[in-house]
Amino acid sequence: xxxxxxxxxxxxxxxxxxxxxxxxxxxxxxxxxxxxxxxxxxxxxxxxxxxxxxxxxxxxxxxxxxxxxxxxxxxxxxxxxxxxxxxxxxxxxxxxxxxxxxxxxxx
Amino acid sequence: xxxxxxxxxxxxxxxxxxxxxxxxxxxxxxxxxxxxxxxxxxxxxxxxxxxxxxxxxxxxxxxxxxxxxxxxxxxxxxxxxxxxxxxxxxxxxxxxxxxxxxxxxxxxxxxxxxxxxxxxxxxxxxxxxx
Numbered sequence: 001x002x003x004x005x006x007x008x009x010x011x012x013x014x015x016x017x018x019x020x021x022x023x024x025x026x027x028x029x030x031x032x033x034x035x036x037x038x039x040x041x042x043x044x045x046x047x048x049x050x051x052x053x054x055x056x057x058x059x060x061x062x063x064x065x066x067x068x069x070x071x072x073x074x075x076x077x078x079x080x081x082x083x084x085x086x087x088x089x090x091x092x093x094x095x096x097x098x099x100x101x102x103x104x105x106x107x
Numbered sequence: 108x109x110x111x112x113x114x115x116x117x118x119x120x121x122x123x124x125x126x127x128x129x130x131x132x133x134x135x136x137x138x139x140x141x142x143x144x145x146x147x148x149x150x151x152x153x154x155x156x157x158x159x160x161x162x163x164x165x166x167x168x169x170x171x172x173x174x175x176x177x178x179x180x181x182x183x184x185x186x187x188x189x190x191x192x193x194x195x196x197x198x199x200x201x202x203x204x205x206x207x208x209x210x211x212x213x214x215x216x217x218x219x220x221x222x223x224x225x226x227x228x229x230x231x232x233x234x235x236x237x
Binding site: 042094 | 142144153154155156159167169170171203208209219220221222223224225227228229230
């Protein structure tokens with residue numbers, strides 16, 4: 001199995017801050033990484049696919065980058081509605097694994 | 108607009124089989140561009156992929172659950188199903204069904220599949236308890 005190491009596990013930031021989450025794969029997954037946002041009691045929502053492609057309808061303050069084993073997810077200016085848990089997910093050849101999640105809170 | 112709805116018992120006894128159905132509306136499960144899958148989330152924990160299926164019946168399972176999981180599809184009813192056998196308390200979770208979008212590539216004579224979840228159901232809570 002491909003292991004995904006996501007950090008930090010939790011993060012506290014102020015409205016307007018730039019927020020960065022990282023995800024490292026245990027082996028090369030090329031660009032096959034997505035990012036999800038999950039709010040309490042809700043299903044996850046796709047934000048980014050293929051490492052850097054923004055899903056339709058998702059605000060442009062969300063972005064992703066990286067390839068191979070190292071990936072980054074960024075919120076350029078944190079908004080109150082961004083409070084959620086964020087997960088990375090690799091999908092190399094339908095052997096899907098998720099990162100442990102990053103819980104984002106407002107400071 | 109595509110919608111997915113999970114259904115099934117909310118309580119299952121230990122050692123029995125958990126059975127859930129995902130009904131797809133607003134689109135065809137027989138579309139050649141998508142896979143369909145199950146994901147679960149134990150209380151207070153992260154997400155775990157269970158497995159995925161193509162409308163033709165081809166399946167891919169999480170190796171850690173493979174011996175207990177069966178996913179099937181019924182194209183006439185536009186739904187797919189999950190069976191998880193020999194359940195224990197560790198199988199207590201919210202179970203989500205989802206559509207997977209992506210592409211299939213041919214490399215060195217082999218098919219490789221790159222699909223991620225783009226539409227999710229709302230989830231259903233299953234508790235394993237006697």
